[in-house]
Amino acid sequence: MTDKNIQLSIGSMSCAGCVASVERALNAVPGVESAVVNFAEHTAEVSGNVAAQALIDAVIAAGYEAAELSGTEEESEEKEAAEFAYYRSLLKKASVAGVVGASLFGMMLLSVMPSLDGGGRIFWAMVAAVSLFVLVYSGGRFFTGAWKAFKGHNANMDTLIALGTGTAWLFSTLILIWPGMVPAEARHLYFEAAVIIIALINLGAALEMRARGKTSEAIKRLIGLQVKTARVVRDGKEIDVPIEQVGLNETLRVRPGEKIAIDGVIIDGHSNIDESMISGEPLPVEKQVGDEVVGGTLNKSGTFLFSATRIGKDTALARIIEMVRQAQNSKPAIGRMVDKIAGVFVPVVLLLAVVTFLVWFNFGPEPKAAYVLLTTMTVLIIACPCALGLATPISIMVGVGKAAEYGVLIRNGEALQRAGQITTVVLDKTGTVTEGQPAVTNLIPAANWDEARLLSVAASIETGSEHPLAEAIVAAASERNFSLSSAEGFEAIAGHGVRAQIDGRAVLFGNRKLMDDHSIALSELPTEAARLAANGETPMYLAVDGAAAGIVAVADPIKADSKAAIARLHKIGIKVVMLTGDNAATAAAVANQVGIDEVIAEVLPADKSAKVAALQTSGEVVGMVGDGINDAPALARADVGFAIGTGTDVAIESADVTLMRGSLHGVADAIAISIATVRNIKQNLFGAFIYNSLGIPIAAGILFPLFGILLNPIVAGGAMAMSSLTVVTNANRLRLFKPEGAQS
Amino acid sequence: MMSFVVNLLAVALMGFIVWWFWLARPGAERVSGSGAIEVLVENGVYSPARIEVPQGERVTLSFMRRDPSPCAEKVIFNELDIALDLPLGEKKKVVIGPLSTGEYSFSCQMQMYRGSLVVQS
Numbered sequence: 001m002t003d004k005n006i007q008l009s010i011g012s013m014s015c016a017g018c019v020a021s022v023e024r025a026l027n028a029v030p031g032v033e034s035a036v037v038n039f040a041e042h043t044a045e046v047s048g049n050v051a052a053q054a055l056i057d058a059v060i061a062a063g064y065e066a067a068e069l070s071g072t073e074e075e076s077e078e079k080e081a082a083e084f085a086y087y088r089s090l091l092k093k094a095s096v097a098g099v100v101g102a103s104l105f106g107m108m109l110l111s112v113m114p115s116l117d118g119g120g121r122i123f124w125a126m127v128a129a130v131s132l133f134v135l136v137y138s139g140g141r142f143f144t145g146a147w148k149a150f151k152g153h154n155a156n157m158d159t160l161i162a163l164g165t166g167t168a169w170l171f172s173t174l175i176l177i178w179p180g181m182v183p184a185e186a187r188h189l190y191f192e193a194a195v196i197i198i199a200l201i202n203l204g205a206a207l208e209m210r211a212r213g214k215t216s217e218a219i220k221r222l223i224g225l226q227v228k229t230a231r232v233v234r235d236g237k238e239i240d241v242p243i244e245q246v247g248l249n250e251t252l253r254v255r256p257g258e259k260i261a262i263d264g265v266i267i268d269g270h271s272n273i274d275e276s277m278i279s280g281e282p283l284p285v286e287k288q289v290g291d292e293v294v295g296g297t298l299n300k301s302g303t304f305l306f307s308a309t310r311i312g313k314d315t316a317l318a319r320i321i322e323m324v325r326q327a328q329n330s331k332p333a334i335g336r337m338v339d340k341i342a343g344v345f346v347p348v349v350l351l352l353a354v355v356t357f358l359v360w361f362n363f364g365p366e367p368k369a370a371y372v373l374l375t376t377m378t379v380l381i382i383a384c385p386c387a388l389g390l391a392t393p394i395s396i397m398v399g400v401g402k403a404a405e406y407g408v409l410i411r412n413g414e415a416l417q418r419a420g421q422i423t424t425v426v427l428d429k430t431g432t433v434t435e436g437q438p439a440v441t442n443l444i445p446a447a448n449w450d451e452a453r454l455l456s457v458a459a460s461i462e463t464g465s466e467h468p469l470a471e472a473i474v475a476a477a478s479e480r481n482f483s484l485s486s487a488e489g490f491e492a493i494a495g496h497g498v499r500a501q502i503d504g505r506a507v508l509f510g511n512r513k514l515m516d517d518h519s520i521a522l523s524e525l526p527t528e529a530a531r532l533a534a535n536g537e538t539p540m541y542l543a544v545d546g547a548a549a550g551i552v553a554v555a556d557p558i559k560a561d562s563k564a565a566i567a568r569l570h571k572i573g574i575k576v577v578m579l580t581g582d583n584a585a586t587a588a589a590v591a592n593q594v595g596i597d598e599v600i601a602e603v604l605p606a607d608k609s610a611k612v613a614a615l616q617t618s619g620e621v622v623g624m625v626g627d628g629i630n631d632a633p634a635l636a637r638a639d640v641g642f643a644i645g646t647g648t649d650v651a652i653e654s655a656d657v658t659l660m661r662g663s664l665h666g667v668a669d670a671i672a673i674s675i676a677t678v679r680n681i682k683q684n685l686f687g688a689f690i691y692n693s694l695g696i697p698i699a700a701g702i703l704f705p706l707f708g709i710l711l712n713p714i715v716a717g718g719a720m721a722m723s724s725l726t727v728v729t730n731a732n733r734l735r736l737f738k739p740e741g742a743q744s
Numbered sequence: 745m746m747s748f749v750v751n752l753l754a755v756a757l758m759g760f761i762v763w764w765f766w767l768a769r770p771g772a773e774r775v776s777g778s779g780a781i782e783v784l785v786e787n788g789v790y791s792p793a794r795i796e797v798p799q800g801e802r803v804t805l806s807f808m809r810r811d812p813s814p815c816a817e818k819v820i821f822n823e824l825d826i827a828l829d830l831p832l833g834e835k836k837k838v839v840i841g842p843l844s845t846g847e848y849s850f851s852c853q854m855q856m857y858r859g860s861l862v863v864q865s
Binding site for chain 2: 049078079082083085086089141144145146148149150151152153154155156157158205208209212325326329330331336339342343344345347350351354355357358361362385386388389390393394412
């Protein structure tokens with residue numbers, strides 16, 4: 001919910017009189033301040049403190065249709081403009097501080113700085129004033145931020161920068177005013193250090209911001225897919241209208257080479273559509289009347305008309321963008337642990353700075369004052385909690401975006417981390433390894449039966465069944481124009497088959513178990529069945545009035561790329577198991593063809609989840625791949641559930657990973673990207689930890705007793721500014737990652 | 745003598761740091777009843793940074809980001825699995841709860857902007 005106005009598209013408004021009804025319905029929703037319906041555009045603009053869904057419900061209750069319109073692209077453009085303005089302001093601040101700092105530093109190198117005595121003090125007073133101006137202009141936000149955080153019992157990055165540079169300036173000014181307060185050899189002034197540190201930190205922040213912009217390229221690419229105008233057919237005329245004005249069920253025209261504006265169903269014409277930008281599927285998909293089209297995809301060849309079924313924030317693209325955004329914002333366990341450290345980091349550094357002060361004050365060489373100031377200031381400046389805090393989220397951001405490029409939607413950071421730990425992938429057979437579109441391949445009638453009667457009876461009993469194999473048998477009968485009889489007393493016996501009365505005769509249709517349970521004599525049929533099963537076909541027995549009538553064999557073609565995808569999983573050391581309700585012989589035949597390691601066949605749908613649990617008990621980290629509907633319990637039980645073959649319908653939002661295309665390559669891509677992302681996070685964390693745990697002691701002067709090495713605060717400032725930038729740059733490397741063997 | 749005083753002050757400073765940042769509680773904005781609680785994101789902090797709300801009520805937090813730093817662009821409630829993008833200069837609301845008693849922290853991605861929602865019985 002936001003305070004912004006909510007724009008709705010209103011459908012089914014047939015006359016201007018409807019306007020009043022819709023406005024009345026909207027105004028009756030608690031929290032609505034005003035609601036204005038535009039009949040010409042079929043939109044409503046509502047302002048107030050109210051959820052869009054409440055408005056949609058109210059409109060639907062009043063007998064109309066409604067959907068929230070998306071403003072994602074505008075949001076993105078506004079965000080980019082604001083970011084660019086801030087980037088420029090950082091550069092400007094860095095430049096001002098840089099010019100002043102570099103001039104002072106250059107003069108120091110050339111030894112043209114006057115001493116603190118006599119007229120030199122006027123010069124130094126001017127330097128102090130100019131430095132103060134720079135600290136206020138270029139570094140003012142650090143001081144304000146530090147003070148505000150302090151008042152709230154908090155300490156952040158600003159605290160460290162403000163304390164480090166502020167102490168340098170203050171100490172230098174005090175020496176300028178009262179030179180006698182420290183011995184002559186300790187009268188070093190640090191105006192140039194304070195100014196250069198501010199310059200470097202502003203420059204680092206600007207560069208980091210630029211690099212960060214690239215980390216969200218994936219989401220920008222998705223947002224960029226959104227179309228601004230659509231060609232709608234109104235009153236027989238085709239007119240171009242802004243996308244916000246397209247209503248539900250309106251007819252739209254798409255010509256070759258044009259992007260499809262929103263989601264819909266083709267009502268006239270056909271075409272090849274490139275859906276690669278959303279599903280990752282590299283080949284164009286042929287679509288005809290009745291097929292769904294998705295907003296943001298590209299029409300390649302034909303021209304067609306389609307009816308809008310989802311608009312605004314309901315479209316697949318808008319929902320994908322939202323899902324990716326949510327996932328990019330989430331953190332895995334590894335990140336949450338680091339958060340705890342980052343949360344107490346700054347106060348701990350403050351304590352370390354005081355300890356450094358005490359050690360140098362009590363045990364340091366003369367001039368103590370100079371050493372104490374130098375080391376304490378450097379400890380404050382070098383510590384960088386940002387690199388630590390940024391390490392995880394920035395990689396997640398890039399990793400989740402990268403996955404989206406491959407048509408893999410990862411639910412959250414936790415799923416991403418777990419996917420990288422998978423040791424066993426369990427595949428459902430139908431629709432996962434195979435196409436999921438079975439066809440009748442063989443009819444073997446028993447004595448006194450013929451193929452036509454066998455198929456006709458089998459199709460008659462399967463008419464009432466929703467099993468995919470049943471659909472294949474009914475389709476085969478209808479292709480041959482067989483007339484089917486109605487089945488009475490239909491009963492599905494889970495995992496076995498079906499039974500019913502057809503034309504007064506008792507019919508059983510199913511697997512060997514069903515026949516054995518009813519003591520049907522099968523004669524030579526099991527030999528035939530074994531031969532078919534060894535070929536990857538699924539044989540089903542038909543029995544009529546207690547006698548075998550024959551076998552109907554159905555085969556589901558294996559997806560062309562299943563074998564290659566499984567080989568990729570093997571290559572990264574993952575065991576592949578197939579879990580299916582199909583008979584053992586057919587399952588083994590399919591498994592052999594694609595190189596699956598282990599087959600668990602003849603599993604009842606309800607038992608799939610238990611099989612996954614058994615694998616987990618044996619120590620495996622299980623990724624379950626299934627269609628997301630029939631396999632929902634097993635997907636939920638698995639460590640990572642992959643919903644496959646959902647096309648562009650992102651209804652299955654409960655899966656940990658949704659594969660937008662039907663290929664098993666998506667599983668290999670998801671796992672490879674997860675492994676790469678977790679590796680990237682670990683590199684970032686290692687870098688940030690090492691940086692801080694080496695940098696802080698060195699800044700404190702730990703190398704001084706042995707080697708006489710002390711870190712210059714300017715170097716510390718540069719290192720600090722670069723540390724966050726390094727983390728962001730390393731995360732950006734992930735953008736170039738290509739999973740080995742990936743198809744797109 | 746001088747040395748003793750400096751040491752004493754430094755130790756006192758350490759004590760102050762521990763007390764201020766870990767032991768002392770910042771002032772909280774107490775809220776009851778309906779209406780959104782405005783949280784301003786500016787100058788590296790959330791104001792108010794500590795919000796006390798009664799148990800069993802839904803709370804609406806309205807974040808207004810005036811801080812252009814990219815660090816401020818997200819607010820994350822780790823324990824509640826809520827992450828919100830905060831567009832610059834725009835109010836963004838989130839409805840939370842009802843929650844059981846306890847302290848729920850919210851922060852930017854880097855844990856530099858920090859706040860907490862305290863649910864009291």
